[in-house]
Amino acid sequence: MTELARLVVEGVALGGAYGLVALGFVVIAKATGVVNFAQGTFLALGAYLTYNGAVTWGLWFPLAAALAVAASAGAGAGLERLVVRRLAARPPHAAIMATIGVAVAGDQVITMVWGFDHHPIGDPWGASSLRLGGVSVATVDVAVLAVTVVVVAAGAVFFARSRLGLAMRARAADGELAVACGIPVHAVDALAWALGAGLAALAGVLLAAGTATARPDLGLAALRAFPAVILAGFASVPGALVGGLVVGLVEVLTAGYAPVHAPWLGVNVHQVAPYAVMLVVLWLRPAGLFTASPARRW
Amino acid sequence: MSAAVLEVEGLVVDYGGVRALDGVDLTVAPGEVVGLIGPNGAGKTTLLDGVCGLVRGHGGRVVVAGEDVTGLAPHRAAARGVARSFQRTSLVADLDVMANLLLGRHRHLGAGFLDGLLGRRRLRDEEDRHRARCVAVAEHVGVGGYLAVPARVLPFGVRKRVELARALAAEPRLLLLDEPTAGLAPEEADAVVAIVRDVAGGGGPAVVVVDHDLRVVAGMTDRVVALDHGRVVATGPAAAVAAHPALASTYLGPTLPGGGPRGAREPAPGEGPP
Amino acid sequence: MGPGAPTPGGRGRRRAAWAAGGLAYLALPLVVDDYWLSVLVVAGITAVAAVGLNLLTGYCGQVSLGHAFFVGAGAYVAAVVGSTAGLPLALWLPAATAVGAALGAATGPFALRFSGHLLAVVTLAVLFAGQHVFRNWTWLTGGGAGRSDLPIASLGPFDLSALVVAGHRLSFDQGYFWLVWAVVVVVVAASANLVRSRMGRAMVAVREDDRVAAVLGIDVARTKVTAFALAGALAALAGALHGSYRQYVGPEEWDLLASIEYLAVVLVGGLGTVGGPVAGALFLGAVPHLVAGVSGALPFVARGAEPGVTVGQLDRLSFGVVIVAFVLAEPRGLVALGHRLRARLAARPRTRPRPGPPAWPPGCHDGGRAGDRQGRLRPSGPARAGGDA
Numbered sequence: 028m029t030e031l032a033r034l035v036v037e038g039v040a041l042g043g044a045y046g047l048v049a050l051g052f053v054v055i056a057k058a059t060g061v062v063n064f065a066q067g068t069f070l071a072l073g074a075y076l077t078y079n080g081a082v083t084w085g086l087w088f089p090l091a092a093a094l095a096v097a098a099s100a101g102a103g104a105g106l107e108r109l110v111v112r113r114l115a116a117r118p119p120h121a122a123i124m125a126t127i128g129v130a131v132a133g134d135q136v137i138t139m140v141w142g143f144d145h146h147p148i149g150d151p152w153g154a155s156s157l158r159l160g161g162v163s164v165a166t167v168d169v170a171v172l173a174v175t176v177v178v179v180a181a182g183a184v185f186f187a188r189s190r191l192g193l194a195m196r197a198r199a200a201d202g203e204l205a206v207a208c209g210i211p212v213h214a215v216d217a218l219a220w221a222l223g224a225g226l227a228a229l230a231g232v233l234l235a236a237g238t239a240t241a242r243p244d245l246g247l248a249a250l251r252a253f254p255a256v257i258l259a260g261f262a263s264v265p266g267a268l269v270g271g272l273v274v275g276l277v278e279v280l281t282a283g284y285a286p287v288h289a290p291w292l293g294v295n296v297h298q299v300a301p302y303a304v305m306l307v308v309l310w311l312r313p314a315g316l317f318t319a320s321p322a323r324r325w
Numbered sequence: 326m327s328a329a330v331l332e333v334e335g336l337v338v339d340y341g342g343v344r345a346l347d348g349v350d351l352t353v354a355p356g357e358v359v360g361l362i363g364p365n366g367a368g369k370t371t372l373l374d375g376v377c378g379l380v381r382g383h384g385g386r387v388v389v390a391g392e393d394v395t396g397l398a399p400h401r402a403a404a405r406g407v408a409r410s411f412q413r414t415s416l417v418a419d420l421d422v423m424a425n426l427l428l429g430r431h432r433h434l435g436a437g438f439l440d441g442l443l444g445r446r447r448l449r450d451e452e453d454r455h456r457a458r459c460v461a462v463a464e465h466v467g468v469g470g471y472l473a474v475p476a477r478v479l480p481f482g483v484r485k486r487v488e489l490a491r492a493l494a495a496e497p498r499l500l501l502l503d504e505p506t507a508g509l510a511p512e513e514a515d516a517v518v519a520i521v522r523d524v525a526g527g528g529g530p531a532v533v534v535v536d537h538d539l540r541v542v543a544g545m546t547d548r549v550v551a552l553d554h555g556r557v558v559a560t561g562p563a564a565a566v567a568a569h570p571a572l573a574s575t576y577l578g579p580t581l582p583g584g585g586p587r588g589a590r591e592p593a594p595g596e597g598p599p
Numbered sequence: 600m601g602p603g604a605p606t607p608g609g610r611g612r613r614r615a616a617w618a619a620g621g622l623a624y625l626a627l628p629l630v631v632d633d634y635w636l637s638v639l640v641v642a643g644i645t646a647v648a649a650v651g652l653n654l655l656t657g658y659c660g661q662v663s664l665g666h667a668f669f670v671g672a673g674a675y676v677a678a679v680v681g682s683t684a685g686l687p688l689a690l691w692l693p694a695a696t697a698v699g700a701a702l703g704a705a706t707g708p709f710a711l712r713f714s715g716h717l718l719a720v721v722t723l724a725v726l727f728a729g730q731h732v733f734r735n736w737t738w739l740t741g742g743g744a745g746r747s748d749l750p751i752a753s754l755g756p757f758d759l760s761a762l763v764v765a766g767h768r769l770s771f772d773q774g775y776f777w778l779v780w781a782v783v784v785v786v787v788a789a790s791a792n793l794v795r796s797r798m799g800r801a802m803v804a805v806r807e808d809d810r811v812a813a814v815l816g817i818d819v820a821r822t823k824v825t826a827f828a829l830a831g832a833l834a835a836l837a838g839a840l841h842g843s844y845r846q847y848v849g850p851e852e853w854d855l856l857a858s859i860e861y862l863a864v865v866l867v868g869g870l871g872t873v874g875g876p877v878a879g880a881l882f883l884g885a886v887p888h889l890v891a892g893v894s895g896a897l898p899f900v901a902r903g904a905e906p907g908v909t910v911g912q913l914d915r916l917s918f919g920v921v922i923v924a925f926v927l928a929e930p931r932g933l934v935a936l937g938h939r940l941r942a943r944l945a946a947r948p949r950t951r952p953r954p955g956p957p958a959w960p961p962g963c964h965d966g967g968r969a970g971d972r973q974g975r976l977r978p979s980g981p982a983r984a985g986g987d988a
Binding site: 056061062114118121123124125127128131133134136139293296299303305306310 | 660662
Binding site: 431 | 788789790792793795796797798799800801803804807808810811813814815816817818819820825829871959960962963964
């Protein structure tokens with residue numbers, strides 16, 4: 028029972044990180060209609076830059092993390108400005124291929140700069156654990172959850188109350204109308220990409236914290252957030268978070284229980300499980316779980 | 326059963342809370358040209374969508390040439406001989422006009438994909454016959470000189486006519502035209518009217534045409550059906566329907582051939598129709 | 600002669616091109632060394648898979664990130680049918696193709712519900728699920744270690760890996776070159792036929808707008824599933840050849856990066872063109888070797904155990920950059936680049952005037968590059984009207 032509780036906490040924490048990545052996808056997709064296949068690169072960048080800041084330069088960890096996130100956000104805005112904006116009129120495969128190209132090149136640059144070693148990122152949580160309600164949970168999991176909740180709450184306030192948040196929602200809802208209302212759509216788009224990349228970077232920091240490390244395959248975690256986004260239906264913000272949670276839980280619980288109870292599912296089935304769940308859900312509800320069914324078509 | 330080309334009975338279409346069509350009945354006989362008028366949002370395009378299968382009704386039936394196509398995929402209605410032109414032209418930009426016209430004849434060509442792969446000579450001969458038909462249609466519509474031009478670069482007036490030609494190339498039983506003259510200069514609009522009348526007369530397809538230009542509607546159609554808020558509010562010859570009181574409240578004063586500017590004032594008391 | 604029939608000059612030029620191609624096909628393996636020959640063999644195999652992906656994504660507009668799965672499946676089928684069952688090439692090659700078609704047809708229905716980015720992610724799921732199966736069905740696939748018992752290609756008495764011609768024993772690469780490029784020619788010819796046919800037009804119509812396509816009478820479901828089946832079939836065909844050539848198949852090579860490579864080949868070559876897949880395969884196949892050749896001169900490249908960037912990293916980096924560069928600058932790929940160069944050359948004063956493209960009637964605006972949506976067709980000179988450029 029305590030094992031289950033520990034796994035649940037771990038799954039929820041992982042889900043929180045995935046939720047942040049998924050949220051990043053959704054923010055970008057809502058604003059510019061592009062699926063950013065380079066999210067993984069921003070995720071890795073966040074972790075590696077934090078390693079640089081906290082370990083190599085000895086900065087205070089939260090500061091290092093914040094700088095890393097800010098730098099990634101800047102890179103995201105730059106990507107929008109230099110690449111994405113030019114592809115606005117093209118069919119979807121153009122943006123897909125462009126962001127994939129950026130991801131391939133970006134991941135290479137990361138290994139060229141930081142090499143293939145695994146680097147602990149200097150977070151204060153390490154391998155320590157807390158006792159919550161009689162269950163021993165990893166401190167990092169609690170921290171990840173806390174950060175996720177804070178970020179999501181801040182985001183909710185931002186989107187609901189601030190002018191910029193309103194501008195972004197207007198842009199996402201109807202780009203042409205937003206322009207007509209005088210909203211600086213280009214600036215909003217750049218901001219959306221900055222937010223999306225920043226969220227991915229933050230997730231990268233969280234995923235590399237604790238007993239994990241900044242490592243070359245960290246970026247692949249973003250791919251596992253895809254099912255989260257799809258499950259939610261691309262346009263839904265709360266959906267992205269719930270989707271992330273579902274994916275995190277599915278992954279951790281599968282990793283914990285499948286090898287013992289269902290070995291026939293194969294080794295490392297937990298990496299595939301979120302995708303399998305996604306396929307099943309999509310088959311039943313093509314629009315995802317959080318968007319209303321589209322008008323009946325043939 | 327009757328020989329009607331199209332029978333729509335009690336068609337109901339909802340768009341997420343908005344009832345676009347509220348029990349519409351429409352019957353079209355072979356060779357008849359029926360106009361569909363009404364204010365924006367009345368459901369005219371939705372009715373066309375419902376007939377050709379793009380939208381599934383939530384009630385009612387659509388029967389084309391005796392076959393019930395209610396709720397079936399659009400290619401089934403097309404197989405029964407329905408051809409449609411769209412308000413915003415729907416040509417494939419990357420193909421040239423000839424290829425677009427051949428697409429209109431899709432149901433007439435028998436080749437499967439395996440035949441396509443093998444490039445069989447018999448197939449090529451068959452295609453040549455269809456190409457010849459397309460050339461004839463193109464020339465009839467007046468776009469014969471554009472056959473090798475990619476659709477992407479066509480000027481607007483030519484595009485609209487190619488859109489019409491594509492529908493005609495299908496040799497349909499039922500031709501659905503959605504604002505075929507919108508955006509055209511008066512002479513071009515008149516040319517379209519002449520083409521449609523010419524095609525429909527003498528054993529040609531039945532036609533349902535949606536248009537806002539009442540002059541065009543009057544010139545092209547045998548009778549007119551007026552829709553408002555998803556319901557049929559009047560039906561009859563163009564002149565009578567246009568003057569129908571139910572429409573006057575939703576339409577600005579309609580105009581008849583020889584009358585004043587479009588959308589002009591209503592006749593003053595004591596004045597007869599212009 | 601109807602409008603747009605080939606002119607006598609054009610036909611003569613085409614015959615000359617075919618003759619030159621045939622000569623090159625026969626002579627290249629005898630002239631080129633094994634290193635570059637193997638580059639050409641791999642490029643040819645990639646081209647076959649790319650033709651399939653081009654039909655699916657370029658012509659029919661269905662984005663697929665799962666292509667590598669079908670290629671890998673073909674290689675495993677070749678191992679099972681060719682080695683485990685010991686059947687000849689005439690059976691294992693078609694078997695792989697058929698299995699690929701079936702797998703593709705099974706994936707096709709997803710395209711009925713999703714399109715664009717969503718479809719891309721769904722096909723990604725298929726890829727990952729496939730890789731999982733490759734890793735875990737050890738009894739069939741050899742699991743993580745893969746299989747090294749791939750069949751050697753032999754046609755009847757001729758063992759293609761060790762042909763003997765006029766007393767000389769030819770190399771593995773030489774024999775395989777002829778096999779692979781013969782397959783390439785057949786596949787490209789078939790695809791050229793297909794895109795000019797009714798089905799080809801239907802696919803393009805579905806790409807443009809599948810609702811309009813349905814109204815035109817096209818069975819959109821069947822078209823999409825057929826496109827997926829074709830892509831799967833050609834991918835598996837390429838996979839079988841790949842496995843046989845490499846004499847190995849393993850699960851790790853059929854990952855997302857492999858799918859991306861096929862997409863890049865199609866994109867760089869020219870999405871939605873007949874020659875694009877081959878041009879892209881040759882170009883991207885040659886680039887790593889050119890990078891390796893050039894890297895010797897670059898200061899920051901590591902040699903041996905020195906610090907610095909490895910050639911492999913440089914190669915991957917340039918791969919990513921090439922993709923982005925082509926998407927931004929030349930979205931219609933190498934084929935369009937070739938057309939532009941030819942047009943540029945044709946604009947230079949010539950002693951003998953050559954017939955140019957037929958003049959369009961007045962009023963047509965050449966969209967050129969600006970506002971060019973799919974960026975594919977140009978009216979090629981004296982070509983038959985009613986087809987693809």
